[in-house]
Amino acid sequence: MKIETRAVHAGRKPEGGSRDVVPAIHLSTTFHKAEDGSLPGGYLYGRPNNPNREALENALASLEEGAAALAFSSGSAATLAVFQSLAPGDHVIAPEDAYYGTPTLLRTVMANWGLTHTLVHMEDLAAVERAMTPATRLIWTETPSNPLLKITDLRAIVALARKSGAMVACDNTCATPLFQQPLKLGADVVMHSVTKYLSGHSDVLSGALIFREANAFFERVHNFQREGGGVPSPFECWLSLRGMQTFPYRVRAHAANAQKVAEFLATQPHIEAVHYPGLKSHPGYKIAAAQMSGFGGVMSIQMKGGQAEAFKLISGVKLFSHATSLGSTHSLIEHRASVEGTASHTPVNLLRLSIGLEHPDDLIEDLEQALEKL
Ligand SMILES: Cc1ncc(COP(=O)(O)O)c(C=O)c1O
Known part of the structure; x- marks a missing residue:
C-alpha cells in the first residue's frame, strides 16, 4: 500500500x-x-x-x-x-x-x-x-x-x-x-x-x-x-x-516551495551560501538524490554581511515568522547560533528557514523585498 x-x-x-x-x-x-x-x-x-x-x-x-x-x-x-x-x-x-x-x-x-x-x-x-x-x-x-x-x-x-x-x-x-x-x-x-x-x-x-x-x-x-x-x-x-493523515501531501508541497525559494536565494548577492540538498551545488546532492526521493522543506543561508545583516533580514520579512522550530504550515526564520548557546558550532551569519505552505511566489516576493532593504 x-x-x-x-x-x-x-x-x-x-x-x-x-x-x-x-x-x-x-x-x-x-x-x-x-x-x-x-x-x-x-x-x-x-x-x-x-x-x-x-x-x-x-x-x-x-x-x-x-x-x-x-x-x-x-x-x-x-x-x-x-x-x-x-x-x-x-x-x-x-x-x-x-x-x-x-x-x-x-x-x-x-x-x-x-x-x-x-x-x-x-x-x-x-x-x-x-x-x-x-x-x-x-x-x-x-x-x-x-x-x-x-x-x-x-x-x-x-x-x-x-x-x-x-x-x-x-x-x-x-x-x-x-x-x-x-x-x-x-x-x-x-x-x-x-x-x-x-x-x-x-x-x-x-x-x-x-x-x-x-x-x-x-x-x-x-x-x-x-x-x-x-x-x-x-x-x-x-x-x-x-x-x-495529510503529511505526504503537505511535505511534497513544502519541498516544492523550498526548491523554488532555494533557487531564488542562490542568485542573491547578499547571500554567501545556501544550504539545501536539492541544489546541485550542495556537496551532498548526489548522496541525497540516491537515498532520498525529495529534499524537504528546511534550508539555511549564510549572509555576506555577518550576524548583523542576518538580523536585519529577519526584521525585514513579513510573511516569515521569527520563531523557532520547523515543519509547520507557516514559514519560519531563525538565527540558530543565538538559540544554541556557547557550545554551538553554527556560523553566526546563518539563518535557518522552514518553508511553509504559503504560495512560493509570495515567499520569494517577501524575501526579495527584505533583501532589497539591506
Ligand atoms: C531534527 C530534530 N530532531 C529532534 C528535535 C527535538 O524534538 P522536540 O523538540 O520534539 O523534542 C528537533 C527539534 O527542533 C529537531 O529539529
Missing part, C-alpha cells in the same frame, strides 16, 4: 458502540478489569498504554515500515530513551552538525551517567571509522542535518556499523518517511520529532522511535517508556494522528 493510503488508514479501527470513523479521545487513565482480573479491553493504565497512543504507534510503524514504534512526549524524550537504554561505559558516535539538543543530551545528561561519545563530521566516513572504539554501541545520524543540511551516506554508515556490531539510529525528522526510509537502508532505529512535519501544524509536542526489528533493544526501550512514563497525552496522540 502506498504511503498516502497508509497515512490515512494506518492505526485506525472503528471503535466503540458509535463506530466512529474519526477515533475518539480516550482520557481515562484506568480501565475496567473483568472479575478474574483480566483486561477485556486490553488496557490497564494510561502510562503503559492507551488506545490513542497505540493507534499513533501503529501508524508510525506503518509509515516507516518498521516492526514496532514507541511514542514519547517529545523528540528529545525519544532520543533520551535510546541513550538511556544503552549501558554506562558504552560509546556513541554522533554528528557535529545535528539538532543541538542531541549533543547537548550526550554532553550534559548522559556523560554524568557514564555514556561516552565522540562528535564527528558524519559526511566524512574516514572520521567516523577513526572514532569507532570497541565500546561503540551506536552511531547516531541525522540526515539532512539541522541546521547545516549536511547529508550522511546512510548505507555507508550502516556498513561501517555492521563491521563492529554497533547499531545505527537516524533522526529522520527533516526528511520524513515520504522522502527517506532509513530502516530500508539498514538503520536499526528511526527517531522523529513528531512535533515537526508529521503532526505538521506547530500545535503538538511529541516524538517517536520506530524499530526495524522488535528485538531485545526494542524491549529495553519499551521498558524505559513504560516505566519512565515520558509519553504523549491522549490529546497529543490524537492530534499527531490527525496531522499525519
Whole structure:
C-alpha cells in the first residue's frame, strides 16, 4: 500500500458502540478489569498504554515500515530513551552538525551517567571509522542535518556499523518517511520529532522511535517508556494522528516551495551560501538524490554581511515568522547560533528557514523585498 493510503488508514479501527470513523479521545487513565482480573479491553493504565497512543504507534510503524514504534512526549524524550537504554561505559558516535539538543543530551545528561561519545563530521566516513572504539554501541545520524543540511551516506554508515556490531539510529525528522526510509537502508532505529512535519501544524509536542526489528533493544526501550512514563497525552496522540493523515501531501508541497525559494536565494548577492540538498551545488546532492526521493522543506543561508545583516533580514520579512522550530504550515526564520548557546558550532551569519505552505511566489516576493532593504 502506498504511503498516502497508509497515512490515512494506518492505526485506525472503528471503535466503540458509535463506530466512529474519526477515533475518539480516550482520557481515562484506568480501565475496567473483568472479575478474574483480566483486561477485556486490553488496557490497564494510561502510562503503559492507551488506545490513542497505540493507534499513533501503529501508524508510525506503518509509515516507516518498521516492526514496532514507541511514542514519547517529545523528540528529545525519544532520543533520551535510546541513550538511556544503552549501558554506562558504552560509546556513541554522533554528528557535529545535528539538532543541538542531541549533543547537548550526550554532553550534559548522559556523560554524568557514564555514556561516552565522540562528535564527528558524519559526511566524512574516514572520521567516523577513526572514532569507532570497541565500546561503540551506536552511531547516531541525522540526515539532512539541522541546521547545516549536511547529508550522511546512510548505507555507508550502516556498513561501517555492521563491521563492529554497533547499531545505527537516524533522526529522520527533516526528511520524513515520504522522502527517506532509513530502516530500508539498514538503520536499526528511526527517531522523529513528531512535533515537526508529521503532526505538521506547530500545535503538538511529541516524538517517536520506530524499530526495524522488535528485538531485545526494542524491549529495553519499551521498558524505559513504560516505566519512565515520558509519553504523549491522549490529546497529543490524537492530534499527531490527525496531522499525519495529510503529511505526504503537505511535505511534497513544502519541498516544492523550498526548491523554488532555494533557487531564488542562490542568485542573491547578499547571500554567501545556501544550504539545501536539492541544489546541485550542495556537496551532498548526489548522496541525497540516491537515498532520498525529495529534499524537504528546511534550508539555511549564510549572509555576506555577518550576524548583523542576518538580523536585519529577519526584521525585514513579513510573511516569515521569527520563531523557532520547523515543519509547520507557516514559514519560519531563525538565527540558530543565538538559540544554541556557547557550545554551538553554527556560523553566526546563518539563518535557518522552514518553508511553509504559503504560495512560493509570495515567499520569494517577501524575501526579495527584505533583501532589497539591506
Ligand atoms: C531534527 C530534530 N530532531 C529532534 C528535535 C527535538 O524534538 P522536540 O523538540 O520534539 O523534542 C528537533 C527539534 O527542533 C529537531 O529539529
